[in-house]
Amino acid sequence: MDSPITTIHPYILQSHILSRLDGTSLTSVSSTATHLHNLCTEHHLWQKIITSTWPSLNNPSATSLISTFPSSHRSIFSDSFPSIHYSSSSSDTSSSSSLALSAPKELFSAVDLYYKGRPVFSKLLRTETHKGWFLCSPLWIEILEPNEIIETNIKFEQNDVVEWLEQNLSLSWIIIEPTRKRSVNLSSRLPVTVRRHWLTGELEVLYGTVMGMVQCMVKVTCCGKVGGEMHVTGVSFSMEDMDGRHLIGRDSLGILVGAMEKGERWKVDIDREKKRFEEFCGRKRERREKKLRRERVMDMIIMVVAIVVFAFLFRFVRFWV
Incomplete structure (x- = not known):
């Protein structure tokens, strides 16, 4: 006997029910029955979800790129909607020579900034990764042009702007690798911390993803006053070690490729991301303090040796004189 759901016309299901679901709900529904699975994998449903979730992927270049993926927009969603969990190892960087043989010639960054869930800025940026300046220089991807400012209608609503931004300013940074047809979202979605620059007074909103001994960091720089509008003066991505x-x-390419291909996809949890960020910063601080203590001990040893040598030479000279 047919299931009651099969008696409903597919057009009605897709147009009036499935089209109203988000990606997570659509994925859950597709696993309940074969009939629904076939309907839930329709291209136009996932294209709508992807472009509404990440407006940066509505770019014609992104559309052309996504069309080459095995399941098109559905592949991007399964790779990039969850949070990435991956622990980098020395093999990621030591294998960079072998990676060079199949290294991607380019990466695409799809960046979307949201205020209270509504997009305020979106951009797709292509970065050439096969040239010497990229491979041998510190990784730094800046989304904005020099002197470019994003003017928003967002008003600083309260004096405690740090807490306000932590709760309301979210960000997605998807890295797309066209050669392997994989992607990964390297943002914690909500900020892991917000701080003021010690010199300029600008607000730096940080979104981080920790991968073992390495941290991916997205920094959004904002300026403005309470009661006035907020402007964004910088949106950048970098990776740093302990x-x-x-x-x-x-080295960054080796880790990013490893995260795309081997990383686990988990449900987004900002509390977990904040904890991992704080633990990373704590370990980094401990390493720095340990290094300083070791340097102080070495300085003391060198000073003692120098004093002993000087005293010996002084006595030696006095003896012969």
Whole structure:
């Protein structure tokens, strides 16, 4: 006997029910029955979800790129909607020579900034990754042009702008690798911390994803006053290790490819991301303090040796004189 759901015309299901679901709900529905699975994998449903969730992927270049993926827009969603969980290892960077043989010639960054869930800025940026300047220089991807400012209608509504931004300013940064046809979202979605720049007074909103001994960091720089409008003056991506050093492009590629292909996709949890960020910063601080203590001990040893040598030479000279 047919299931009651099969008696409903497919057009009605797709147009009036399935088209109203978000990606997570649509994925859940598709696993309940074969009939629904076939309807839930329709291209136009996922295209609508993708472009509404990430307006940056409505770009013609992104549309052309996504069309080459095995399941098109559905592939992007399954790779990029969840949070990435991956622990980088030394093999990621040591294998950079072998990666060079199949290294991607380009990466695409799909960046979307939201205020209270509504998009305020979206951009797709292509970065060439096969040239020497990228491979040998610290990785730094800046979305805005020099001196470009994003003017928004967002008003600073309260004096405690740090807490206000932590709760309301979210961001997505998807890295797309066209050669392997994989993608990964490297943003924590909500900020892991908000701080003021010690010199300029600008607000720096940080979104981080920790991958073992490496951290991916997205920094959004904002300016404005309480009662006035907020402007965005910078949106950048970088990767740093436990010593606070920025990774070069070649090493970064090895880790990014590893995260795309081997990383686990988890449900987004900002509390977990904040905890991992704080633990990373704590370990980095401990390493720095340990290094400083070791340097102080070495300085003391050198000073003692120098004093002993000087005293010996002084006595030696006095003896012969």
